[in-house]
Amino acid sequence: MKKNYFCENLKYIRSSLNISQKEIANHLKLNPSSYSNYENGRREPGIDALIKISDFLNVEIDMLLTKNLSNNPNFLKDIQNKVSNDINYDEKIKDINLDMCKNILFELENKKRKCLSLINYEIPKKIKEIDNLIKYINLYNDQDVEISEEISSDIINFKPKEKNIEYRSINLIGKVSAGNPCYAFEEILDSFNIPSNLLCPSKDYFILKVKGDSMNKIYSPGELILIESTTLVDNNDIIIAIIDEEATCKKVHFYPNEIALIPQSSNPLHKVQTYKLIDVHISGKVLGKLFDYIKNE
Known part of the structure; x- marks a missing residue:
């Protein structure tokens, strides 16, 4: 009967690549305590977890379970760059998402300020202008106005020029x-x-x-x-x-x-x-x- 080298191989690979248990557990979307139990041999992973670990390390399941990988130092060179790049990529994605959230939040705050400006100032100002215009028109209608045709055509000559x-x-x-x-x-x-x-x-x-x-x-x-x-x-x-x-x-x-x-x-x-x-x-x-x-x- 072949010996199960899974927990030994898992711990050897992770420690050799200088990756924490928390980092690899987060990347695999596994509970950190569950992952720790896999390394310590207190618990065996289910098929889903085993497939995730195999894909992440780019190591066949059979090799993880039955081969003593610590006797093959050259084996690490094949997976070192892949694992490190995957974890670094995850961290970069987190930073990018954080920046996006901050930018979206600030744009929403800007829109909020503009809406408050309309509600508190621009709309009341326009309403006041309309009210004043209505008052002026009503006042004009209440007056008896007599226009002389003799001078009405020339009255524009006496109107002071306004600064435009x-x-x-x-x-x-x-x-x-x-x-x-x-x-x-x-x-x-x-x-x-x-x-x-x-x-x-x-x-x-x-x-x-x-x-x-x-x-x-x-x-x-x-x-x-x-x-x-x-x-x-x-x-x-x-x-x-x-x-x-x-x-x-x-x-x-x-x-x-x-x-x-x-x-x-x-x-x-x-x-x-x-x-x-x-x-x-x-x-x-x-x-x-x-x-x-x-x-x-």
């Missing part, structure tokens, strides 16, 4: 820290009209109020700043960054695996903050002081 400027209403949506990150903005506090010719018609914008002094060489505490909503920024741009649902205003510099948020302050207490790329979401690029845009109208 179009505006965009941009929302002030809270405060942003110019020190450590503060809670990310979402509440609409006010709105400002900015000449449309100073803005790109295909881009979105918002306004924030600076808090703190870590950017006081450029923006004073309490100053309003105009931001272009974008994730496309370059080194040395002033950006709005979100870390763990909190927002901050900083100068940015990118490294291969990290992002540095750099204060522009006369206060030496403020230091450069460095994060992993995956931990920072860029919400916008600061264009400048709101006052500089309003005064150009």
Whole structure:
């Protein structure tokens, strides 16, 4: 009767490849305690588990059960790369899925803010405009108006020319820290009209109020700043960054695996903050002081 070498072979292969019991159990979608029992000989695997292990190690079931593989060191070379690559691939897939979930969550938050903007500001504003127009029309209808045909054709010559400027209403949506990150903005506090010719018609914008002094060489505490909503920024741009649902205003510099948020302050207490790329979401690029845009109208 042939000896069953299964538990010895399994332990030999795993330990030789420097793979933990938890790693191989997770990859095979087996309970870690069940896998441990297989190696210790306290339990024999069922046919389904045996097929999974055989496929993963690329070793025939008969060899796992009846051959003493520890006497054949060259055998490991045939499976080492396959097993290591499979496990590393699983870890990469987990990281990719985590990134996708974070991106989807952030897009949903953006849509939520836009919907709140419509509900809290844009729709009530339009209703108010319609109400004012109705009042004006009713007032006009209540008056006795006499028009002289003699002068009506020339009255346009006496009407003062109006300055033909179009505006965009941009929302002030809270405060942003110019020190450590503060809670990310979402509440609409006010709105400002900015000449449309100073803005790109295909881009979105918002306004924030600076808090703190870590950017006081450029923006004073309490100053309003105009931001272009974008994730496309370059080194040395002033950006709005979100870390763990909190927002901050900083100068940015990118490294291969990290992002540095750099204060522009006369206060030496403020230091450069460095994060992993995956931990920072860029919400916008600061264009400048709101006052500089309003005064150009």
